[in-house]
Amino acid sequence: MIIVGGGLAGLRTAETLRAQGYAGGLTLVGAEPHAPYDRPPLSKAVLRGETDDTTVAxxxxxxxxxxxxxxxxxxxGEELETTEGPLAFxxxxxxxxxxxxxxxxxGPQHxxxxxxxARALRAALRPGARLVIVGAGWIGAEVATAAAAAGCRVTVAEAADAPLAGAVGAEAGTRTARWYAEAGVELRHGVKAASVEAGGLELAGGGSIEADLVLTGVGVRPETGWLEGSGLALENGVVVDEGLRTSRPGVFAVGDCAAxxxxxxxxxxxxxHWDVALNAPDVVAANLLGGERTYDAVPYFWSEQFGRMVQYAGHHPAADTTVWREDPEADRWSLCWLSGERLVAILTVDRPRDLVQGRRLIASGAAVDAGRLADPQIPVKAT
Ligand code: FAD
Incomplete structure (x- = not known):
């Protein structure tokens, strides 16, 4: 059995295969020279200089x-082609x-x-350095937090009208804009980046923002280019069914690359989401060993930005209405997304209890009363 990719999902696949009794040969092929490590701390503790090693035990x-x-x-093809020759599986x-x-x-693009x-970026975050961050998404916000704390002069250039608009929509994202100002970070909306040149960031409509370094945080692409021509269905990632099987028998996909x-x-x-890389491999292992399990956990993500714990569960594009818990101008708040009477997503700021209860409610699919949901004194639960 071969696992391609030495990240958390790859490691967890090896661990869960053995835990479920697989006794055959097992090989993990990873492009990076490092043993599997955790990525969430890269934009947090590693940038803050608190740790330099996030290797997973x-x-x-x-x-x-x-x-x-x-x-x-x-x-x-019939075999796995690699930079050092083919491997049968x-x-x-x-x-x-x-x-x-x-x-x-x-230009100096990170x-x-x-x-x-992370190490290269941390080394460049010197006091007084002019950093332009392209994209006010999760990564942009976390890097802005660390860079401002390191004494950099930080500008965030965002194409949309609000931070996090691409991730959670403008209604929620708008409420986070003041966090940037409070941290001394300049946030510029409606700015479309064109290229990174020696002097800084060139803008699409003309003009530029001077910078010593630029951090581009405009998203990722699933790493599937090497599968072109393999016959596997690819569409925004490797297409897999509810049991994480690809279109080819015996071949599975999991983690950030799998749709x-x-x-x-x-x-x-x-x-x-880290949570998928941690938990979905259990289903892959079971199904590789002949099981019929389904992966359909409620997606969960967290971000630590500007001294706040931001947590998200569910899938808000499935919603038709929103309900706020607490005044969004307050320090702690939650935004709930409903489809009819069902909660389909929740975003919480320093309200971890709402998150845990909300994720459970989304999983149950039970009906909820929007009026009660709006009362922050009442737990997030079915009516
Ligand atoms: P990866 O961790 O990307 O591992 C894939 C591995 O496969 C890589 O090592 C790669 O080099 C290797 N590879 C790629 N192509 C090949 C190939 N052709 N052959 C062999 N090997 C290959 N999630 C959260 O929920 N909360 C957070 O706060 C959070 N913070 C994050 C901060 C940062 C800076 C980053 C980058 C991610 C963060 N995430 C967070 C997301 C989370 O880390 C990912 O969802 C998770 O790492 C995905 O794991 P994975 O194993 O699927 O992919």
């Missing part, structure tokens, strides 16, 4: 799993994650996906 000897690190899969799990989108240009990216069918939301979902 794993014992590959005990797992009896060969690791071929620094080796990249380049194609998929009887089962294959694709866990190749995603790659950040870069802007054109030869992205943040790997531990090497799975969610019966709960009646659509295909591909999310870049």
């Amino acid at each position: 794993a014992d590959f000897d005990a797992l009896d799993c060969a690791t071929l690190l620094g080796r990249r899969a380049t194609g998929l 009887d089962g294959l799990v694709i866990a190749t994650g995603a790659t950040p989108i870069r802007l054109p240009g030869d 992205v943040l996906r790997t531990i090497d990216d 799975w069918w969610s019966a709960r939301f009646g659509r295909r979902l591909r999310v870049e």
